[in-house]
Structure formats: C-alpha cells, structure tokens
Amino acid sequence: MATQQTRALGRLAVAPSVIALFMWMIVPLAMTIYFSFLRYSLLDPNYACSVLHPGQLFDEANRCLAGFSNYKYFLTDPAFFRAMGNSLKLVGWVLAISVVGGTLLALLLDQAFYGRGIVRIMMIAPFLVMPTVSALVWKNMMMNPVSGFLAYLFKLVGLQPIDWFAHYPLTAIVIMVAWQWVPFATLILLTSLQSLDEEQKEAAEMDGTPPLSYFWYIVLPHLLRPMTVVILIETIFLLNVFAEVYVTGTGGTAGNLPFLVYQYGLIANDIGGASAGGIIAVILANIVAFFLMRMIGKNLEA
Amino acid sequence: MGTISLIKARKAFGDAIIIPGADLEINDGEFVVFVGPSGCGKSTLLRLIAGLEDLTSGEIRIDGKDVTNVAPAKRGLSMVFQSYALYPHMSVRNNIGFGLKMAGLPKAEINAKVAKAAATLNLTEYLDRKPRQLSGGQRQRVAIGRAIVRQPEGFLFDEPLSNLDAALRVNMRIEIMQLHQDLGATMIYVTHDQVEAMTMADRIVVLNRGNIEQVGTPMELYNHPDTLFVAGFIGSPKMNLVENNTLGIRPEHISLSDNKGDWPGTVMLSEHLGSDTFLHIDAGARGRLTVRAPGENTLGPGSAVWMTPEKSRLHRFDANGRAIHT
Amino acid sequence: MARAISTKRKLIVTVLAWAIGFVIFFPILWTILTSFKMERDAIALPPIFLFFDWTTENYGIVQERSNYFQFAMNSIVLAVGSTFFALVLAIPSAWAMAFAPGKWTKDLLMWMLSTKMMPPVGALIPLYLIFRDFGLLDTRGGIITVLMLLNLPILIWMLYTYFKEIPGEILEASRMDGASLGKELLYVLAPMAIPGIASTVLLNIILAWNEAFWTLSLTTKSAAPLTQFIASYSSPEGLFWAKLSAASTMAIAPILVLGWFAQKQLVRGLTFGAVK
Numbered sequence: 026m027a028t029q030q031t032r033a034l035g036r037l038a039v040a041p042s043v044i045a046l047f048m049w050m051i052v053p054l055a056m057t058i059y060f061s062f063l064r065y066s067l068l069d070p071n072y073a074c075s076v077l078h079p080g081q082l083f084d085e086a087n088r089c090l091a092g093f094s095n096y097k098y099f100l101t102d103p104a105f106f107r108a109m110g111n112s113l114k115l116v117g118w119v120l121a122i123s124v125v126g127g128t129l130l131a132l133l134l135d136q137a138f139y140g141r142g143i144v145r146i147m148m149i150a151p152f153l154v155m156p157t158v159s160a161l162v163w164k165n166m167m168m169n170p171v172s173g174f175l176a177y178l179f180k181l182v183g184l185q186p187i188d189w190f191a192h193y194p195l196t197a198i199v200i201m202v203a204w205q206w207v208p209f210a211t212l213i214l215l216t217s218l219q220s221l222d223e224e225q226k227e228a229a230e231m232d233g234t235p236p237l238s239y240f241w242y243i244v245l246p247h248l249l250r251p252m253t254v255v256i257l258i259e260t261i262f263l264l265n266v267f268a269e270v271y272v273t274g275t276g277g278t279a280g281n282l283p284f285l286v287y288q289y290g291l292i293a294n295d296i297g298g299a300s301a302g303g304i305i306a307v308i309l310a311n312i313v314a315f316f317l318m319r320m321i322g323k324n325l326e327a
Numbered sequence: 328m329g330t331i332s333l334i335k336a337r338k339a340f341g342d343a344i345i346i347p348g349a350d351l352e353i354n355d356g357e358f359v360v361f362v363g364p365s366g367c368g369k370s371t372l373l374r375l376i377a378g379l380e381d382l383t384s385g386e387i388r389i390d391g392k393d394v395t396n397v398a399p400a401k402r403g404l405s406m407v408f409q410s411y412a413l414y415p416h417m418s419v420r421n422n423i424g425f426g427l428k429m430a431g432l433p434k435a436e437i438n439a440k441v442a443k444a445a446a447t448l449n450l451t452e453y454l455d456r457k458p459r460q461l462s463g464g465q466r467q468r469v470a471i472g473r474a475i476v477r478q479p480e481g482f483l484f485d486e487p488l489s490n491l492d493a494a495l496r497v498n499m500r501i502e503i504m505q506l507h508q509d510l511g512a513t514m515i516y517v518t519h520d521q522v523e524a525m526t527m528a529d530r531i532v533v534l535n536r537g538n539i540e541q542v543g544t545p546m547e548l549y550n551h552p553d554t555l556f557v558a559g560f561i562g563s564p565k566m567n568l569v570e571n572n573t574l575g576i577r578p579e580h581i582s583l584s585d586n587k588g589d590w591p592g593t594v595m596l597s598e599h600l601g602s603d604t605f606l607h608i609d610a611g612a613r614g615r616l617t618v619r620a621p622g623e624n625t626l627g628p629g630s631a632v633w634m635t636p637e638k639s640r641l642h643r644f645d646a647n648g649r650a651i652h653t
Numbered sequence: 654m655a656r657a658i659s660t661k662r663k664l665i666v667t668v669l670a671w672a673i674g675f676v677i678f679f680p681i682l683w684t685i686l687t688s689f690k691m692e693r694d695a696i697a698l699p700p701i702f703l704f705f706d707w708t709t710e711n712y713g714i715v716q717e718r719s720n721y722f723q724f725a726m727n728s729i730v731l732a733v734g735s736t737f738f739a740l741v742l743a744i745p746s747a748w749a750m751a752f753a754p755g756k757w758t759k760d761l762l763m764w765m766l767s768t769k770m771m772p773p774v775g776a777l778i779p780l781y782l783i784f785r786d787f788g789l790l791d792t793r794g795g796i797i798t799v800l801m802l803l804n805l806p807i808l809i810w811m812l813y814t815y816f817k818e819i820p821g822e823i824l825e826a827s828r829m830d831g832a833s834l835g836k837e838l839l840y841v842l843a844p845m846a847i848p849g850i851a852s853t854v855l856l857n858i859i860l861a862w863n864e865a866f867w868t869l870s871l872t873t874k875s876a877a878p879l880t881q882f883i884a885s886y887s888s889p890e891g892l893f894w895a896k897l898s899a900a901s902t903m904a905i906a907p908i909l910v911l912g913w914f915a916q917k918q919l920v921r922g923l924t925f926g927a928v929k
Contacts, residue, residue: 034834035753038745039761042809045742049802050768053776060778130673138667146913147678153912154681156865157883158901162684164887166894172696174683204680209923216920258923265772268865268880272887283866286774291781291870299778307775314770379825400831412822416844425840426830473830 054307060300064091066293095301104285105302111195112281115202116263120256122203127210127255128248132240134211135218145215152208156268163201164190164273194279201269206262210255217251218244260313264306282306329355329390329480329513331376336385338371345371346537348385353515358507361517362524363534363560369517370485372534376515377483378402389480400429405474406483409490411466413458413473419445420454423472430477444476447509464495471506481513488523500527521561525549533557555648564605566642567616573644578605578619580640583626588633592616594626608632681905688712688898695894711899718896721903724882728904730793731868731878732861735800736854739808742801744850747812748842752824762813765806773866784871793876796868800861807860808853811922815849855911856918862908879904 099105134145151159167174168189176186189197221244229239270276270284280288286306290299331353338346346368353359361369374380376387378399387395394402405426414422420441421428427437445451448468458466467487474482484503488496504527507514518524524531525545533540533548533556541553545561552558558566558575566575582588583606592610604624608616618634626632643651675682686702687695694705715721750758780799781790789795819842827841865880872881883904886897912919 031753031834032755035749035755038749038753042742042746042765042805043761045802046765046768046805049776050771053779054771056779056782057775133666133670133673136666136670138663138670140667140671144670144674145916147674149912149916150678150681150909152919153859153863153908154905155863155880155883155908157869157880158684158905159680161883161886161897162680162901165897166683166687166695167680172698172700172894174679174700177698177700204677208677209919212916212920261770265774265866267773268869268884271869272884274887283772283774286777287870290778296778296782303772303775303778306772310770310772310775314767377829379828399825399828404829406826406829408822408826410820410822412820412826414823414827414841425827425832429827429831429833429836473826477830 057300057303057307060296061095061304062091062093063297063300064094066295066297091297095297096305099289099298099301099305104280104288108280108282108285111279112264112283114195115199115266115281116260118199119203119206119263120259122199123206123210123259124252124255126203126207127214128252130207130211131214131218131248132244134215149208149212151205152212154205156205156266157272159201159205160269160272163197163204168197190273190275194273194275198266198269198273198275198279202263202266206259209259213251213255214248217248221247257313257316261310264310264313282309330388331481331513331515332386332388333372333376334386334388336372336375336387337383338368338375338380339383344537346375349537349539351532351539351542353513356511356513358504358514358516358527358529359532360524360528360530361515361532361534362519362521365519366536367534368537369519369532369534371537373406373483373485373515373517377404377406379406403480404483405477405479405481406485407470407474407487409486411458411470411487411490413466413469415458418455418457419450419461419469419472422458422469423450423476426473426477440476441472444472447475448472463491464499467491467499468502471503475506475510479512481515484514484516486518487516488518488520503527521563525561531561533560535560551650551652552642553650555644555650558642558644558650564617564619569610569613569616572648573646575642575644576636576640578617580637581616581618582635582637583618583620583624584633584635585626585631586633588635590616590634590636592632592634594628594630594632596628597624597626599623606632608634610634681909684898685902686898687895688902690895690898692893692895695898711895712903715896715900715903719882719885719900721882721900724877724879725903727793727872727876728862728878728880731796731800731876732858734793734797735804735861736808736857738797739801739805739857740850740854743805743808743812743853746809747816748838750809750813751816751819752821762810765809769803769806777870781870790871791873791876796871796876796878799867799871800864803864803867804857804860807922808857811853811856811918812846812849814921815852816846818849819845852915852918853922855915856922859908859911859915859919860922 130148134141134148138144165173168176170176170186170188170191173186175189179186187193225243226239229243234243265283266281267283267287270280271287276284276288282302283306286299286302289295289302293299331351333349333351336346336349336351337344349372361372363369371380375382378394378397382395385395386393389402389404414425417425420438423444424437424441427440432440441454442451445454448471450465450468450472453461453465453469458469461469470487487503488499491499500523503516516523516527528545530542530544531548532542535556541548541557543551548557548561552561555568555572555575559568562577564578566577567581568575590610590613592608592613594606595609595615596607598605598607602622604620604622606618606620606624606626608618610616616634620626645651688711689707689709690701690705691708691710694701697705750762784790784795823845824837824841827837832840862878863880868878868880869884872878883900886893886900
C-alpha cells in the first residue's frame with residue numbers, strides 16, 4: 026500500500042522515537058556498566074575517586090578502575106543472597122497466587138449473575154491503586170497487630186493476631202503485591218475467556234461433556250496462552266517491585282534486588298557497587314525478556 | 328478522451344513477481360472487464376492504473392500522456408472500492424463532495440454537483456445520513472456517487488458487487504451498465520465472476536497468474552478461446568475436456584439420445600433448474616461430462632445415454648494448451 | 654446463550670461473586686470509610702463499620718498540613734505532560750509503522766517493546782547522577798522526560814494497533830479523491846483515529862500517575878507527585894490513620910474513576926497485544 030514517497034516519509038517519522046529510545050536505553054546502561062568497574066563512592070573519603078564528577082572519571086579511569094571487585098563485593102554481600110532470594114520468592118509466590126486466583130476469578134466473572142459490572146470493578150480496582158498507597162494501607166489499617174482489620178478477624182475466631190512486619194515481612198509484601206496483581210491476571214484471563222468461541226461450548230454440550238472435563242480439555246488449553254503472557258509480563262514487573270519495600274521500611278529484612286541497588290546507590294552512595302548490582306538485575310531481566318519477546322513475536326504475526 | 332494504455336507494465340513485490348509484463352490498450356468509452364481467479368493479479372493491475380501502486384517497470388499512459396509517476400489524484404480517474412471505503416465520520420453529502428473539496432471548488436458549486444449526483448442515484452433523501460445508517464446497496468451507490476461527481480476520464484471498479492446478496496447484485500449490475508450508457512466514460516471493472524464479465528463488458532481481459540491470457544469481446548472469448556484456461560474459465564458450466572485436454576465441447580453443445588450417438592455414457596447426477604437440466608454423465612474412458620438439456624429432462628441416475636457433440640462447436644488444443652484454430 | 658440459566662444457579666453465583674468481590678475491594682472500601690472518621694474512631698477496637706461520627710475534617714487537615722494540592726498538581730502535570738510529549742513522538746511513529754511499513758517495522762516494534770523490559774535499577778545510578786549534575790533533580794521537566802521515555806513503547810504499540818484497524822482502503826479513497834498527504838491525515842485519518850488516541854491517552858495517564866520508582870527516586874519536594882506525598886506518611890507521627898485514609902483516598906480516587914473506563918485499554922496496552 027505504501028508508495029515510494031510514503032515509505033521515505035515513514036522512515037523520517039519514526040526517527041525521533043528511535044533516537045530517543047536508543048539514548049534512553051544505551052546511555053544509562055553504558056554508564057552503569059562503566060561505573061560498575063570503577064571504585065566510585067560519593068561518601069567514602071578513602072576512595073580517591075569520590076570527589077570526581079562523572080565527566081572527570083573518564084580521564085581518571087586508570088586510577089579508579091576496580092576490575093570486578095564491585096561485582097565480587099556485591100555478590101558476596103550476605104544482603105545480596107537475601108535480596109536475591111526475596112526477589113525470587115516474591116516473584117514466585119505472587120505468580121502462583123495471581124495465576125491460580127486470576128483463573129478462578131475469571132471463571133467466576135464469566136458466569137451470568139446480577140450486578141456483574143459492579144463486581145468486575147470491585148475485583149479490578151486494586152490494580153489501579155498507587156503502590157505507595159496500597160503499601161501503607163495494608164501496613165497500617167489492615168496488618169497492624171493491634172488495631173488492624175486482620176487482627177480483628179483473627180481475634181474474632183479466637184486466634185492470636187500476627188505481627189506481620191515483625192515476623193513475616195516478606196509474606197506481608199507478598200500479600201500486598203499479590204492483592205494488586207491478581208486483578209491484572211483476572212482481567213487478562215477474563216478477556217481471553219470471553220473470546221472462547223461460543224460454538225465450541227455448544228459443540229461440547231452436544232457431545233455431553235461434563236463441566237470438569239470441559240474445563241480441563243477445552244478451557245484450560247485456551248487459557249494457556251494468556252497465562253503465559255500474564256506470567257511473563259508479571260515477572261518483568263515483579264522483579265522490579267520497589268515502592269512497597271521502600272514505603273514499609275522492610276528493606277532490611279524483606280528487601281529485594283531493586284531495593285538493594287537503591288540502598289547501595291542512594292543511601293550508601295557506593296556508585297560502583299550499586300552499578301554492579303544494577304547490571305546483575307539487568308542480566309536477570311534479559312533472560313526473562315528473551316522468552317517474552319519470542320512469545321510476543323509469535324503474536325505480532327497473528 | 329479516456330484512452331488508457333499499459334506498455335510492458337511489470338509489478339514485483341520484492342522477489343514475488345505479480346505481473347511479469349502486461350500490454351493493453353483500452354479505448355475511450357469502453358467498458359472493459361478484468362476477470363480471473365483469485366490471485367491472478369487483476370486487482371493489482373487496476374491499482375497500478377489508479378496509481379495506488381507503483382510500477383516496477385514499464386509505462387502507463389492516459390490519453391497519450393505518460394502518467395507512470397503521476398499521483399493518483401492527478402490521473403483523472405475515480406475508483407469504487409470493494410468495501411466501498413466510505414468515510415465513516417462524514418455524512419453522505421460530505422462523502423460524495425470530498426473530492427471536490429480537495430480540488431478547492433467553491434461550496435455552492437460542490438453542493439450543486441453533489442445534489443445532481445445524488446439525484447441520479449436516488450440518494451437525495453440520505454444525504455445527511457452517516458454510512459453506518461445505510462444498507463449495503465445504498466453504500467454502494469454512495470461510493471459510485473463519490474466517483475461520478477468528479478467527472479473523471481475513467482472509472483475503476485474493484486469487485487464492487489462481491490459484498491451484496493445475489494438479488495441485489497443483479498440489480499446493481501444493470502444500474503452500472505445504465506450508468507455507462509448515460510455517461511459514456513471509460514470503465515474498467517474487476518471481478519472474479521465470469522457472468523458479470525460476460526453480461527457487462529464491451530471487451531474482457533482474462534488474467535491468469537499475472538498474465539493476460541486473452542483480450543476480446545464476450546462472444547469472441549466464448550466462441551474462440553485462445554487457451555485451455557480461457558476455455559475453462561468462460562462459460563458456465565465449464566467446457567468439457569476430453570482426450571487428454573486436447574478436445575473441448577461446451578455442455579450446451581451436446582445433444583442427447585437414448586439410443587444413438589457418438590459417445591455412450593451413464594447418468595450419475597442430474598441438476599434441475601427449471602429452465603435447464605444439467606446432467607453429469609459418466610462416459611467411461613472419456614471421463615465425466617456435463618451436458619445441458621433444455622427444460623425439464625427426466626433422465627435419472629443410472630440411465631444410459633448417447634451423447635453427440637456439435638461438430639462445428641468442437642475446440643481443439645495442442646499440448647501447450649493453446650487453441651488450434653481451423 | 655439462548656437458553657435461560659436457572660435462576661437458582663444465578664443467585665448462588667451472584668452471592669459468591671459479590672462476596673469475593675467485596676473481600677477483594679475491602680481494603681479500598683475500608684480506607685474510604687476511615688477517611689471520614691475521627692482519629693480515635695479510626696483505631697477503635699473492635700473496628701466500627703458505619704456507625705461513627707462522619708466528618709470531613711481529615712481532608713482539610715491533610716491539605717493544610719501537607720498541601721495535598723501541590724502534590725496533586727504535580728501528579729496532573731507529570732501525567733498530562735508526559736502523555737502529551739510522548740504522543741508527539743508516538744503518533745508519527747505509529748503512523749509510519751501502520752501505513753508505510755517496511756521490512757524493518759516488525760523488528761523495530763519488538764526492539765521498542767524490549768526497552769520497556771530493562772529494569773529501572775539498571776539506569777537508576779547514571780540517571781540520578783546526570784540529573785544531579787544538570788540540576789534536574791526534583792524538577793517537573795526531568796520527570797516528564799523520564800515518564801515519557803518509560804511509556805513511549807507502550808504508546809507507540811497501542812497507537813499502532815489502533816491505526817492498523819483503520820481500513821487502508823479508506824485512506825486510498827481519499828488519495829483518489831485528490832487529498833495530499835497532509836489533508837489525508839487531517840480530514841480522514843485523524844477523525845477516525847481519535848477514539849484510539851483517546852484510549853491511549855487514558856492508559857498513559859493511569860500509568861504515569863501510579864509510577865512510583867522514578868518519582869520516589871528523583872523527586873523530593875517541588876516536583877513530587879502524589880506517590881511521594883503518600884510515602885511521606887510512612888513515618889508514623891502518632892495517631893494518623895484517618896488522615897492517611899483521607900490522603901490515600903484523594904490520591905487514588907481519580908485513577909479509580911479513570912480505570913473504570915479504561916479496562917479494555919489496560920488489556921491492550923499491558924499485554925502488548927498478545928491477548929485479544
């Protein structure tokens with residue numbers, strides 16, 4: 026459909042976006058890689074490079090090069106293992122909860138019942154809440170061991186209320202984050218469910234298929250594709266969970282990888298260390314992105 | 328005034344050669360139909376003439392002027408699209424008048440011309456409606472109105488009737504032919520339906536896989552097809568081919584008898600249309616033949632028949648599928 | 654479905670669905686309710702549901718004490734600003750990819766989407782340092798730039814899918830009618846693309862409004878949006894639940910409303926079209 030002139034114009038029209046995104050990707054990444062190999066801390070007076078501006082660093086490279094010591098330091102920090110473990114646990118648990126929960130909720134919302142529109146909004150709402158608000162509301166009004174609502178429920182059934190943040194901080198974070206992402210999974214799975222061919226349902230009925238088999242052999246395979254998308258996209262976002270940890274002050278115990286990098290960088294001001302940590306996070310994310318891009322690529326054809 | 332010529336027109340999309348090379352002369356005021364199976368390149372050829380696609384090589388001339396690199400709007404042609412391509416957010420009036428607006432005509436003149444075109448097409452009461460409020464046939468007419476209001480040198484129709492139901496199709500066919508008589512403009516009409524081609528065309532261009540197989544009047548193509556392809560494409564039901572595709576005879580040119588004739592056979596199936604009966608006959612070594620019998624024919628499955636082809640209506644083809652004209 | 658579903662079954666499902674919906678929505682509901690309580694009622698045991706003295710004093714106090722409106726203004730400016738600038742880049746790009754595609758189109762789109770997958774922490778340090786050295790920390794302009802680049806791939810992607818749904822033949826018809834490229838875009842494409850652009854704007858406003866990582870890292874006071882505003886409530890200063898609730902309600906209310914209208918857009922934008 027495109028003629029010569031429109032094609033040339035097309036190339037011109039994409040140029041600004043391409044340039045902008047390229048700079049956005051490459052410049053910070055390149056700098057992070059560079060810093061990760063430098064001894065560069067904004068605070069420690071023992072490091073000779075601490076007073077230099079990033080520009081000057083390029084001149085003083087020889088003096089400030091630290092080889093892989095930043096990586097070693099970051100990777101052998103006990104906080105790293107804990108953070109990595111927390112990152113993976115957080116992602117794993119939230120994925121499990123949101124996929125299973127999302128599927129069940131989607132199946133429920135697919136049924137006919139009264140007030141479907143309103144219930145749908147109620148179930149989607151958590152995803153629209155700012156993560157900082159979600160974190161504080163949960164920490165204070167839901168999970169406070171004395172006056173929180175969960176404490177009230179526990180006492181109602183005769184159980185001792187749990188001090189979530191003192192004893193189970195990661196669990197608390199998982200609950201908060203899952204609360205926000207189950208609606209996302211529900212929305213996606215519901216959309217896909219509603220695209221299930223009506224005629225397939227009728228054919229299954231003609232065949233006398235019992236509901237459980239219908240679900241297992243027809244619905245589940247159909248949902249497998251959106252489930253994969255949900256898993257991959259959630260993983261990308263979940264690896265980067267930050268606000269909840271930051272705002273609830275659980276960085277010490279339940280901190281994940283992003284928070285650790287933030288700690289190194291903006292709190293301890295160890296630029297070199299933080300950069301190394303950042304690169305490790307990037308590598309982790311690339312592995313996930315590889316699979317996601319393959320999945321999306323297939324769908325761009327569809 | 329509206330002569331269109333294609334000189335060695337070639338179109339390739341990357342490595343795929345859609346049109347290897349086409350030469351064609353269309354005379355002023357002619358109604359030419361491009362016909363052929365799906366993928367034969369007829370729409371591509373039309374779009375090349377319109378200027379919506381660029382030629383890979385070759386020339387297009389309109390009235391002797393080389394328009395190969397001229398923008399569609401400046402070629403003096405109008406096009407009616409298969410999907411009508413009406414502007415959904417504009418009223419019928421603005422749809423029809425859009426081209427005139429682009430040409431910078433004063434509002435009063437635009438309104439006058441639009442009113443006239445609408446009157447011709449019985450659209451006057453719909454002028455202020457939006458396309459989504461119209462039926463298929465009405466949208467079709469708006470598309471035609473949009474085309475005629477610019478008074479172009481030539482009209483291009485890209486399968487305009489495919490989206491209509493059978494009855495409407497017949498009516499619109501007649502309306503378009505009437506339009507041609509009234510306007511006298513050159514019209515190029517693309518279709519895959521050989522009935523439309525036969526009934527509407529002054530001349531037919533039969534296309535197969537990007538190649539022009541034959542150009543001629545409907546009767547020329549019917550009586551003297553140049554190739555096996557044309558022979559099989561024109562005429563419904565298809566021409567019977569026997570003796571390893573070297574001998575052809577049309578179903579309507581075979582007479583039947585229950586006791587004597589050239590070719591024996593057994594009736595497998597009969598189709599009763601009321602005005603005709605089509606008998607599908609198993610002729611043994613000669614394969615399956617279709618024969619048209621006038622009116623109601625009572626021969627049923629299993630009946631033995633004798634078929635006699637009209638000698639003057641036999642078509643002979645060589646090993647390459649080309650007709651051997653005697 | 655042409656057959657009637659038994660009313661009994663419908664009622665059972667209704668009760669179940671409403672119950673679960675209520676449980677999920679509860680924290681939000683509780684927050685909104687608490688915002689109208691006086692502080693002592695907010696922490697009362699057992700919790701009071703509806704029968705308390707309703708007051709709007711919290712909203713007033715929050716505004717007074719922490720100047721909600723400044724933060725809200727920032728949220729609005731950041732969301733609208735980044736959306737506007739992103740559209741300036743995204744619309745031509747999406748147009749080019751949808752209507753003047755080449756062999757590069759698909760790969761380019763994939764690459765753009767992949768930039769969204771880079772973890773923000775990977776860029777945190779350099780961006781922080783660059784912002785610091787160029788005086789961009791805590792400026793609206795700085796954050797608008799970041800938010801714009803962050804969401805640009807999603808915007809381009811969404812506009813691309815909406816543009817692709819516009820039948821190409823209609824644009825060709827306008828070309829046959831004599832429209833130059835500019836007129837084609839103005840008179841034909843733009844009106845048909847408005848719904849798609851509106852949807853995309855809606856999605857981006859939601860994404861920008863809720864963005865927490867960069868707004869928390871790169872702002873402190875003057876450019877701080879509502880994400881930062883709420884974060885400031887994380888250090889407890891005595892009884893403050895009612896005020897926290899009021900602040901929270903004010904922070905999330907606009908998006909809850911917008912989100913209601915934007916469900917389809919959320920699916921389209923956040924799954925990169927992999928789910929239809």
